[in-house]
Amino acid sequence: MARSMAKTLLLAAGAMTLLGASASAQQVVNVYTTREPALAAPLFEAFTKATGITVNSVFVKDGLPERVKAEGAASPADLLMTVDVGNLLDVVDSGVTQPVDSAVLSKAIPANLRDPAGNWFALSMRARLIFEAKDLPKPASFTYEELADPKWKGKVCIRSGQHPYNIGLTAAYIVHHGEEKTEAWLRGLKANLARKATGGDREGARDVLGGICDVAVSNSYYVGLMRTGKGGPEQQKWGDGVQVVLPVFEGGGTHVNVSGAAVAKNAPNKANAIKLLEFAVSPEMQAVYAEQNMEYPVLAGAKVAPVIAELGPLKIDTVSLVDVAKARKKASELVDKVGFDN
Amino acid sequence: MTDLALRRSSRRRAHFLPRRGSAILLVSGGVALLALLPVLALVEIAAQGSGDLWPHLIENVLPEAVRQTLMLLVGVGMATVLIAVPCAWLVSTCDFPGRRMLDWALLLPLAVPSYIVAYSYLDVLHPLGPVQSAIRFMLGISSPRGLRLPDLRSTGGCIFVLSVVLYPYVYLSARASFLVQSAAALDVARTLGAGPLRTFVRIAMPLARPAIVAGVTLALLETLGDIGASEFLGMRTLTVSIYTTWVNRSNLPGAAQIALVMLALVLLLIVAERSARRSRRFVATGSAKPQAPTRLNGLAAMGAVLLCTLPVLLGFGVPLAHLLNATIQRVEFSGFSMDVLREARNSAVLALAGTALALLLGLIVSVAQRLDRSRLGTAFARIASLGYAVPGTVLAIGLLTPFAAFDNFLDSLARQFAGVSTGLLISGSGGALVIAYAIRFLTIPVGGVEAGYAKLSPHLDMAARSLGSTRTGVVRTVHLPLLRPALATAALIVFVDGMKELPATLLLRPLGVETLATHIYAEAARSTYEDGALAALLIVIVGLLPVILLARISRASAR
Numbered sequence: 001m002a003r004s005m006a007k008t009l010l011l012a013a014g015a016m017t018l019l020g021a022s023a024s025a026q027q028v029v030n031v032y033t034t035r036e037p038a039l040a041a042p043l044f045e046a047f048t049k050a051t052g053i054t055v056n057s058v059f060v061k062d063g064l065p066e067r068v069k070a071e072g073a074a075s076p077a078d079l080l081m082t083v084d085v086g087n088l089l090d091v092v093d094s095g096v097t098q099p100v101d102s103a104v105l106s107k108a109i110p111a112n113l114r115d116p117a118g119n120w121f122a123l124s125m126r127a128r129l130i131f132e133a134k135d136l137p138k139p140a141s142f143t144y145e146e147l148a149d150p151k152w153k154g155k156v157c158i159r160s161g162q163h164p165y166n167i168g169l170t171a172a173y174i175v176h177h178g179e180e181k182t183e184a185w186l187r188g189l190k191a192n193l194a195r196k197a198t199g200g201d202r203e204g205a206r207d208v209l210g211g212i213c214d215v216a217v218s219n220s221y222y223v224g225l226m227r228t229g230k231g232g233p234e235q236q237k238w239g240d241g242v243q244v245v246l247p248v249f250e251g252g253g254t255h256v257n258v259s260g261a262a263v264a265k266n267a268p269n270k271a272n273a274i275k276l277l278e279f280a281v282s283p284e285m286q287a288v289y290a291e292q293n294m295e296y297p298v299l300a301g302a303k304v305a306p307v308i309a310e311l312g313p314l315k316i317d318t319v320s321l322v323d324v325a326k327a328r329k330k331a332s333e334l335v336d337k338v339g340f341d342n
Numbered sequence: 343m344t345d346l347a348l349r350r351s352s353r354r355r356a357h358f359l360p361r362r363g364s365a366i367l368l369v370s371g372g373v374a375l376l377a378l379l380p381v382l383a384l385v386e387i388a389a390q391g392s393g394d395l396w397p398h399l400i401e402n403v404l405p406e407a408v409r410q411t412l413m414l415l416v417g418v419g420m421a422t423v424l425i426a427v428p429c430a431w432l433v434s435t436c437d438f439p440g441r442r443m444l445d446w447a448l449l450l451p452l453a454v455p456s457y458i459v460a461y462s463y464l465d466v467l468h469p470l471g472p473v474q475s476a477i478r479f480m481l482g483i484s485s486p487r488g489l490r491l492p493d494l495r496s497t498g499g500c501i502f503v504l505s506v507v508l509y510p511y512v513y514l515s516a517r518a519s520f521l522v523q524s525a526a527a528l529d530v531a532r533t534l535g536a537g538p539l540r541t542f543v544r545i546a547m548p549l550a551r552p553a554i555v556a557g558v559t560l561a562l563l564e565t566l567g568d569i570g571a572s573e574f575l576g577m578r579t580l581t582v583s584i585y586t587t588w589v590n591r592s593n594l595p596g597a598a599q600i601a602l603v604m605l606a607l608v609l610l611l612i613v614a615e616r617s618a619r620r621s622r623r624f625v626a627t628g629s630a631k632p633q634a635p636t637r638l639n640g641l642a643a644m645g646a647v648l649l650c651t652l653p654v655l656l657g658f659g660v661p662l663a664h665l666l667n668a669t670i671q672r673v674e675f676s677g678f679s680m681d682v683l684r685e686a687r688n689s690a691v692l693a694l695a696g697t698a699l700a701l702l703l704g705l706i707v708s709v710a711q712r713l714d715r716s717r718l719g720t721a722f723a724r725i726a727s728l729g730y731a732v733p734g735t736v737l738a739i740g741l742l743t744p745f746a747a748f749d750n751f752l753d754s755l756a757r758q759f760a761g762v763s764t765g766l767l768i769s770g771s772g773g774a775l776v777i778a779y780a781i782r783f784l785t786i787p788v789g790g791v792e793a794g795y796a797k798l799s800p801h802l803d804m805a806a807r808s809l810g811s812t813r814t815g816v817v818r819t820v821h822l823p824l825l826r827p828a829l830a831t832a833a834l835i836v837f838v839d840g841m842k843e844l845p846a847t848l849l850l851r852p853l854g855v856e857t858l859a860t861h862i863y864a865e866a867a868r869s870t871y872e873d874g875a876l877a878a879l880l881i882v883i884v885g886l887l888p889v890i891l892l893a894r895i896s897r898a899s900a901r
Contacts, residue, residue, distance in 0.1 A: 030853055036864050037856075038873075056853045059864055062589045063739060063849050070746035074753040074766050076853060090592050133487075160576070162590045196495045196576030199464075200866075210469030211487030232675050232872060332591050336402040341578050342410075 029272035031057040033081040034064050035259060040081065042292045047279050053272050065094035068264060077264040078273035084164040085122070085321045086171070086328045088260045092119045097262040100274055108281035108299050112320060113258060122258035122321075123280045124295035127220040127314055128169050129254070131205050131242040136214060142247040144173065144255065147217070148188025156192040157204045157213035161340035162332060165201070165219060168257045168324060170331035175319045176249050179330060186338045197341050202226060202235060209241035216242075219257075224294025224307045244311050253317040259295070367719055370710035373703045374725040377781050380732060380740025381605065384598045387739070392596035395587070399600070407583040410497065411566065414579060417501035418508060418565045419558050425505060426512035427554060429650045431542060434520035437635040438643040444650040446893030451657030452510045452835075453885030455842040455859070457570025458878045460494075460503045461866060462661040464574075465668075467494050500575040504565050506657035511564070512557035518896055519553035520546065538636070552618070559615045566608065567733040570844060574866070580604050581733045594739070601736040608731035662882060668875035676873070682861070686880050689857040692772060692847070693840030696779025700836045701829060703780055704787025709817055712795050712803075723792065727785035734845030737782055742849065745774045770852050778846045783839050787832040794828030795821075827895050834888035834895075841881055 033040050037059045044055040056076075060067055068077050068091075080097065082088045091097060092115065099118035106114070113122035130142055147156060159166060173182045190197075194213035204216025205226060225231050226239025246254050261280070263273045279285055286297035290304050296314060297304065335341065426448075432438070433445045451459075467473055469486040483489050493499065523546060531541045566581065573582050580600065588597035638646050707726045711719035729737060749766045756764045768774045798821065806816045822829075844859045851860065858877040865874035 038864070058851065058853045058855070059860070061848055061863070062585075062735075063742070066594060066739060067742060067746075067849065070742045071766060071769065072746060072750045074746075074750045074763070076766065076770065135487075160573075162586045164590065167590060195493045198495050198574065198576030206468065206470060209486070210474075211485065211490065212469060212493065232672070234671075234872065329591060333398055333402070336398065339402075339406060341576070342406050 027051075027053040027269075027272060029053055029055055029078045029269050029276050030076045031055060031079045031081060031276070032060050032064055032068065032077045032264075033057055034061055034087060035059070035081050035083055039293050042288050043280055043285060046285060046288060047276055050279065051275060053275065055276070065091045065096055068096040069094055073266055075264065075266050076268060078267040078269045079261055079276055080264055081123075081259070081261040083257075083259040084168060085258050085260070086164060086168060086325045088120045088122075088258070088262065089322070089325045091262055096265050098265045098267070098270075100263050100277070102274055102278060104278040105281060108278075110298065110300065113260075113298050120260055120262045121277060121281075122260040122298050123277075124259045124286075124289045124293065124298060125256045125316075126259070126295050127246060127254045127256050128165065129218060129220050129223070129311070130245040130247050131208050131216040131218055132245055133208050133214045134241060134243055136243075138243055139245060142245045143250050144169065144247050145185065145250050146247075147215070148185045148192065150188070150191070152192045152215060154192065154194050155214035156189065157194050157207045157216040158189070158197050159199055159201060159204070159217075160197050161186070161190075161335035165257065166197075166217070167328050167331050167335070169217075169255050170335060171324045171327035172249070172255045172317060172319055174327040174330055174334075175323050176252055179334065182331070183334050183338060186334055186340055190338055190340050202231070202238065205238040205242050209238050220246075220296070220308060220311070221294035223311065224305050227307050228294075228305075246311055246314060248315060249317055252319065253315040255317050256296070256314075258298070258321065364710075364714055366706065366710040367714045367716070367722075370707045370719060370722045370726075373707050373784075374722040376703075376777070377726045377729050377784055379744050380737045380781065381728060383740040383743050384601055384605075384732075384736065387595055387743070388598035388602055390595040392593055392599055395591075395593055395596040396599075399583075399587075399596070403578075403583055403587075404580075404600075407578055407580045410577055411579045411581075413497055414501060414504070414565055414572070414577065415562050417497070418504045419562055421501060421505035422509040422512045422561045423554065423558060425509040425653050426557070427516050427547075427550075429653060430513050430516035430520055431546065432646045432650055434517050435546075435635055436638050436646060438638040438646045440647055440651075444647075444654065445897070446890050447654045447658075448513050448650060449510045449889050449893050450654055450886070451507045452838060452892075453882050453889045454507055454658060454661050455570065455844070455878075455881060456504055456507045456564075456568055457574060457844070457866070458665070458862065458881070459507050459657070459661050460500075460571035460574045461878075462664040463499075463503055464494055466660060466664055495576045497577065500572055500577050503571050503575065504568060506653065508561040508564055509653055509657065511560040512554060514892075514896060515553040515557035515560075516550055519550040521897070523549055555615055555618055559611065562611070563608065563730055566604070567731075569733065569735060570863075581735075584733065585735055588735075588739070597736070598739075601733065604733075605728075605731060612731065662879075665875050665879045665882065668872045669879050672872055672875050678876075681856070682858070682876050682880065685856045685858050685861050685877060686884065688855055689841050689859065689881070690884065692775055692779070692851075692857060693837050693843075695772075695776040696783070696840045697833050697836045699776055699780035700783050701787050701833055704784055704791055704832065705829070707784075707788050708791035708795060709821070711792070712821070713813055713817070723788055727788050729781040730783065730785040732782075734782060734843065735849070738778060738846040738849040741774060741778050741781070741846075742769070745769045745777075745850075766852075769850065772852050772855060775847060775850045775852075778850055779836075779840045779843060782843070782846060783836045786835050786839070787829070790828045790832035790835075791825055794825045798824055827898065830895050831892055834892045838885045838888050841885055 031044070037057065040057065044057060047053065048055055064080060064082065068075055068080065071077070080091050082091060097119050101118055105121055109121055114120065132138070161170070170182060170186065173185060195207065201218035201222045204218045205222070207213050208216050223239060223244050226235040229236040248254055261277055263270060263277070267273050281299055283299060283302060286299040286302040289295050290297050290302060294305050294308055296308070429448055433441055433448065465471055474486070474489070474491060478486070478489055481489070527545055527549070528541055531545045536544065569581050569585060572579050573585070581604070584597045584600045584604070587600060588594050703726070707723050711723045732740070745768050746766065749768050749770070752767055753764045756762055802820060803816050806820050811819065842859060844863055847857055848860055848863060851857065858881045861877045862874035
């Protein structure tokens with residue numbers, strides 16, 4: 001029995017090596033991404049088609065910097081892709097990236113959307129917006145501050161306060177109004193919640209349609225993904241069942257966050273990683289980001305998808321993303337302090 | 343046996359397997375060390391210091407996390423007992439229509455991961471879902487806004503979801519205990535005038551208590567470590583807090599510190615369970631006639647069928663029906679992707695390899711414990727079981743560092759002396775993941791084999807030895823064949839758990855390898871879990887066969 005088990009073990013080990021079967025002499029680029037695979041896939045496919053370079057990727061939702069750091073000199077990672085500027089800076093701060101000097105990247109990406117030292121680059125943007133029940137009159141304007149207004153008591157749906165998207169929003173609030181006012185805002189918003197702060201952004205639309213809440217907070221691309229029917233007929237119903245408002249900060253604009261990438265410090269295929277980055281900000285790929293992922297492109301002049309353009313002009317908030325990222329720790333503490341997710 | 347033969351065998355024993363510090367004990371110590379690896383790594387990470395985190399945690403996070411964790415534990419503990427024990431009693435001591443099927447069907451929820459049950463119920467019970475739509479239709483309410491029912495995303499909802507998937511742990515052990523209870527004790531009670539209910543409460547229940555406690559402990563450990571369902575349903579348990587501290591506050595040392603505190607709590611729980619078991623050990627008189635099942639008729643039979651069907655429906659039927667429906671809709675909408683087959687293969691291969699390794703390591707530890715009979719052997723077995731008490735995410739983080747360090751060490755050696763790069767040999771190949779599965783689920787074979795050994799009288803070993811068998815011979819020719827049911831049971835549970843495993847898989851899998859579980863998680867991460875319906879269905883289907891086999895083996899071995 002012990003022998004048969006040892007045999008099974010050997011067999012399994014053999015099968016395991018098949019698992020990792022990858023391209024041998026071929027040109028490759030290895031991508032570690034916190035981005036959902038389905039959203040990154042169009043970029044990778046187009047890149048392989050255009051350059052013949054194979055993209056190996058692994059979706060590491062959490063622990064990307066820890067993993068690359070632990071793997072050290074032998075790490076196969078070339079490009080590290082994340083969503084949320086805070087996560088991007090975390091990766092940079094953990095010392096696993098290297099600066100890149102590329103005229104293509106500097107030209108395509110506005111200065112406030114990349115690291116002056118070249119350690120990170122934003123590739124696309126998303127706005128944090130509001131879903132509102134269709135039977136309510138469409139407001140002329142909506143501010144993030146208003147979400148804490150007692151008139152919405154028991155009528156707001158939002159995902160976990162500790163989720164990076166909401167931490168980003170809360171951090172931006174701190175940059176605008178300071179800690180004290182942010183705490184009061186969080187308390188007001190918490191008191192307005194219709195259900196526990198959890199789930200994803202699309203559930204906000206579903207819950208508004210289901211009568212659980214009147215307003216919900218969501219990222220902009222979900223509107224496009226739902227309304228175009230990409231997420232299936234059910235989700236199309238949710239997306240069509242709500243009206244969408246682009247809120248602003250009092251005296252500011254709409255809060256945006258980014259998805260971005262950095263080249264790994266020990267990248268075995270550094271040149272290919274830079275190629276992939278440059279490819280990502282080409283007009284063709286920025287159009288893919290816009291059309292397939294429903295995001296706002298970073299490349300000046302690139303068009304957004306019609307279903308996103310419908311939402312109206314985006315007035316991007318004026319505060320610096322790096323400042324927002326810095327206020328993130330405080331934001332996370334305040335969310336705990338008011339018991340937002342309890 | 344001649345004198346010569348006896349002397350030779352004893353000399354050989356003295357040479358190869360000295361009683362103190364025997365070879366197998368040494369290997370067992372190695373296994374224990376391996377299982378301890380993630381904990382040691384955690385201690386190392388925790389020692390890096392977490393800055394000013396603790397005052398904040400103590401003031402704002404931990405009181406609520408502890409409160410919610412306790413509520414969940416108490417709720418799931420009570421609910422699983424209430425669901426599982428009556429069913430186990432009915433199926434093992436009564437006879438009613440459908441009993442033979444329900445006997446194994448009650449185990450089916452084991453095949454469904456808790457996070458899938460949570461996703462399914464949110465869909466089914468949502469105001470836009472079938473249940474509430476039907477209620478509104480019957481009440482004549484046209485808009486979903488006209489009716490507001492309690493939300494699943496709550497403590498109660500989470501207790502419900504976890505209880506309907508975790509009760510089989512309690513059912514399995516309670517049933518095993520009821521099956522071997524001798525008819526004699528129960529008959530005596532009956533002849534002394536106790537009714538069936540009184541017999542159950544006064545005799546059968548106390549006799550089964552250690553087994554029930556063991557089952558509940560397993561269910562509670564699962565609850566404690568759960569992240570998929572708990573986080574999705576908006577709970578802030580200790581495990582979720584560890585995760586949040588690490589991911590959102592980028593404070594890994596802080597997360598490791600909370601994890602160590604939690605580990606201490608878990609150890610306390612396990613020690614308490616062990617001592618409770620020790621103080622109430624009942625000798626099962628193996629030769630006693632098992633009870634003849636009581637035939638139920640009429641209303642009683644109907645009640646029994648209903649009571650035993652409901653858990654199967656809630657923990658398995660409803661999620662499965664929902665997954666089937668969602669899969670059909672998805673395949674119609676976006677077609678069938680071959681990727682899912684590759685993912686299924688990856689899941690199966692990884693789980694299989696993990697099972698084989700866990701079984702091998704578990705056997706080593708248990709055999710060492712049996713042969714050596716020293717405290718050290720028992721201590722190694724306890725340490726080897728630690729992995730189950732560590733939440734998967736934490737375990738994965740704890741393994742990441744030592745594995746990668748080993749790989750880098752090997753790589754630099756190879757570069758230096760052979761001029762080739764070995765790359766990430768363990769962590770890059772899936773080997774790390776297989777070892778992680780083995781460590782995480784090692785308690786299952788260790789516990790299973792230990793329980794199997796408990797039934798094998800030491801006289802058996804003595805008899806074999808007196809007939810000239812060596813110590814290894816005893817293991818090979820006597821123990822292994824007799825332990826087969828225990829080993830098979832352990833293998834099946836580890837395999838199913840491996841297929842469902844998410845947090846360690848997510849962090850440790852190599853480049854380009856998706857499994858069914860990570861696929862579902864990736865879809866859920868962008869709230870498109872319907873896209874993962876097919877993958878979820880496959881996990882459930884692959885898990886079905888082992889679960890059915892499990893029910894058979896456990897009944898056969900109880901008899």
